[in-house]
Amino acid sequence: MEQLKIPDKLLLLRKIYSIYEQYTNSLDLACKKGCAHCCTRNVVITSLEGILIYNHFKANADDHSINKIRKFSHLPRFHTQLTTNDFAEMCMKGEETPDEQGNQVTGRCPLLKNETCTIYDVRPFECRSLISNVNCRDEGCAEQDPFSISVNTVFKQFIEHVDSSGISGNLTDILVHLDIEMGKGDDLKGGPVADNLIQNKALQILLVQPEHQEKMQPIIDSIQQIRI
Numbered sequence: 001m002e003q004l005k006i007p008d009k010l011l012l013l014r015k016i017y018s019i020y021e022q023y024t025n026s027l028d029l030a031c032k033k034g035c036a037h038c039c040t041r042n043v044v045i046t047s048l049e050g051i052l053i054y055n056h057f058k059a060n061a062d063d064h065s066i067n068k069i070r071k072f073s074h075l076p077r078f079h080t081q082l083t084t085n086d087f088a089e090m091c092m093k094g095e096e097t098p099d100e101q102g103n104q105v106t107g108r109c110p111l112l113k114n115e116t117c118t119i120y121d122v123r124p125f126e127c128r129s130l131i132s133n134v135n136c137r138d139e140g141c142a143e144q145d146p147f148s149i150s151v152n153t154v155f156k157q158f159i160e161h162v163d164s165s166g167i168s169g170n171l172t173d174i175l176v177h178l179d180i181e182m183g184k185g186d187d188l189k190g191g192p193v194a195d196n197l198i199q200n201k202a203l204q205i206l207l208v209q210p211e212h213q214e215k216m217q218p219i220i221d222s223i224q225q226i227r228i
């Protein structure tokens with residue numbers, strides 16, 4: 001992955017999104033347009049996903065969105081301490097993993113307008129993977145089957161792997177960081193990691209439950225067969 005340039009990595013990321021869309025299209029989900037119950041300030045993204053969103057702002061001469069993100073960046077939001085591949089590595093070593101769920105905050109995503117995502121085509125994976133079999137607003141929370149949870153983890157691991165020299169963090173922190181860094185060239189180097197942003201890791205081991213392995217293999221093959 002290291003040898004790929006950012007435009008190739010972005011192409012790869014879009015192809016991974018597209019494979020995931022094929023998977024979700026095969027499900028009977030309650031999620032639909034205008035349903036934004038899950039659009040909170042807790043979304044975590046990789047820096048490559050941030051570049052995709054940031055390029056979208058630039059291509060549409062949209063200064064308003066980044067200004068809005070910066071304007072509300074004083075508000076509390078979720079900060080993760082571990083990437084998905086960190087988590088997988090700890091599981092592989094039999095280490096205890098922290099439970100970060102309690103660190104979630106209430107509050108709406110700054111990119112939500114009239115209950116609609118303003119960056120829907122380039123929304124990050126965490127938003128794509130917030131799928132539910134039931135209406136979250138009615139039921140109080142989303143409901144996902146165990147296989148979909150495994151699928152989401154596998155996709156997150158590959159998405160982090162594509163951007164293994166990059167960083168991860170809350171959507172607001174990544175986009176503010178990019179807004180500062182982009183002035184220095186479009187190839188985001190690892191560099192010093194700002195507060196609340198963490199270094200991504202290459203994929204060491206895929207976290208797939210033994211009972212899901214056979215059904216998961218065609219999905220893994222599709223991702224590994226992507227050619228740029």
Ligand code: SF4
Nearest residue numbers: 039109111112117127
């Ligand atoms: S980026 Fe879009 S889909 Fe994701 S939380 Fe924000 S408004 Fe919702």
